[in-house]
Amino acid sequence: MALRLAAPGVKVIIGSRDPAKARAVVDSLRPKINQGVIEGYANQEAVQQAEFVVIAVPYEGHAAMVAGLKGQLRDKTVIDAVVPLNKGRPFVPPAGSALQEAQEILGGEAPVIGALHNISAVGLQDAASSLGDVLVCGDDAAAKKKVMELIKRIGARTFDAGPASHGYVIEGLTGVLIYLNRKYKSKHASVRVTGIGE
Ligand SMILES: NC(=O)c1ccc[n+]([C@@H]2O[C@H](COP(=O)([O-])OP(=O)(O)OC[C@H]3O[C@@H](n4cnc5c(N)ncnc54)[C@H](OP(=O)(O)O)[C@@H]3O)[C@@H](O)[C@H]2O)c1
Known part of the structure; x- marks a missing residue:
């Protein structure tokens, strides 16, 4: 879902119970997108900007x-x-x-x-x-x-x-x-x- 949303340029913030896991997932996705922004945070933090x-x-x-x-x-x-x-x-x-x-x-x-x-x-x-x-x-x-x-x-x-x-x-x-x-x-x-x- 993050990849599909990022493709047309929607900013995506991935939330996780473990912020390190969110960041690792984001790092694994970045090479697959040409544009757009993907960030990863703990769930509570992730929703703040959304x-x-x-x-x-x-x-x-x-x-x-x-x-x-x-x-x-x-x-x-x-x-x-x-x-x-x-x-x-x-x-x-x-x-x-x-x-x-x-x-x-x-x-x-x-x-x-x-x-x-x-x-x-x-x-x-x-x-x-x-x-x-x-x-x-x-x-x-x-x-x-x-x-x-x-x-x-x-x-x-x-x-x-x-x-x-x-x-x-x-x-x-x-x-x-x-x-x-x-x-x-x-x-x-x-x-x-x-x-x-x-
Ligand atoms: N997979 C599909 O194709 C699909 C399609 C349509 C709908 N859905 C529905 O979408 C939901 C997620 O599906 P999924 O396949 O992505 O599931 P998943 O991979 O098992 O879980 C997604 C994420 O939820 C977090 N999580 C797991 N257990 C949790 C808990 N007890 N409390 C809070 N967070 C928890 C984990 O993230 P962290 O460990 O990083 O917190 C996990 O990576 C399900 O309800 C599923 O029925 C799935």
């Missing part, structure tokens, strides 16, 4: 991660890409979805928009690989629009896929994509919307 904050951690760490950032996200837009999975199988968490869990924790401090759940890391790393469509959901229309504009810059089509209550469907779909990858020996199954804008 306009968009992408939450992309395993579901087990999701609630604690969002709670740990609470108080620092005002005037930012949170993009939640987390898929609740148990041994590769999707499940619906108590809040209804990871997205709604983040909303509950943040309590209106920042809009939370669900996106990127169905885009594979393998597809993102291969700049020549075409990406699937990105279904974007959330309850804040202006934030959703901003997120859709940002994601278009990585070369994916985006669709406004409705309110946050649709989050569990879009998150869960990734469990189906993981199954398809295993079944058909692929690494980047994704979704494509047909019948709109054709």
Whole structure:
């Protein structure tokens, strides 16, 4: 994701629980980008300068991660890409979805928009690989629009896929994509919307 965003010149800040790890990842990515800026910091520091904050951690760490950032996200837009999975199988968490869990924790401090759940890391790393469509959901229309504009810059089509209550469907779909990858020996199954804008 960092590579795809940096390619069109978006400044990317990678956060980690360990700032040395963030810096090492940044050093490994720099030779792969022609332009743009990539920096690495500890999570708390990383969000300070950000306009968009992408939450992309395993579901087990999701609630604690969002709670740990609470108080620092005002005037930012949170993009939640987390898929609740148990041994590769999707499940619906108590809040209804990871997205709604983040909303509950943040309590209106920042809009939370669900996106990127169905885009594979393998597809993102291969700049020549075409990406699937990105279904974007959330309850804040202006934030959703901003997120859709940002994601278009990585070369994916985006669709406004409705309110946050649709989050569990879009998150869960990734469990189906993981199954398809295993079944058909692929690494980047994704979704494509047909019948709109054709
Ligand atoms: N991989 C994909 O293709 C893909 C596609 C769509 C959606 N997703 C979703 O995106 C999220 C991240 O996926 P991923 O494949 O990038 O996972 P990952 O490689 O296992 O984790 C990403 C990073 O999260 C941090 N992390 C790990 N456990 C954590 C915890 N308990 N608390 C806080 N941070 C933790 C680690 O960074 P540090 O050690 O540096 O802190 C790790 O490098 C998941 O929810 C996944 O379902 C993944």
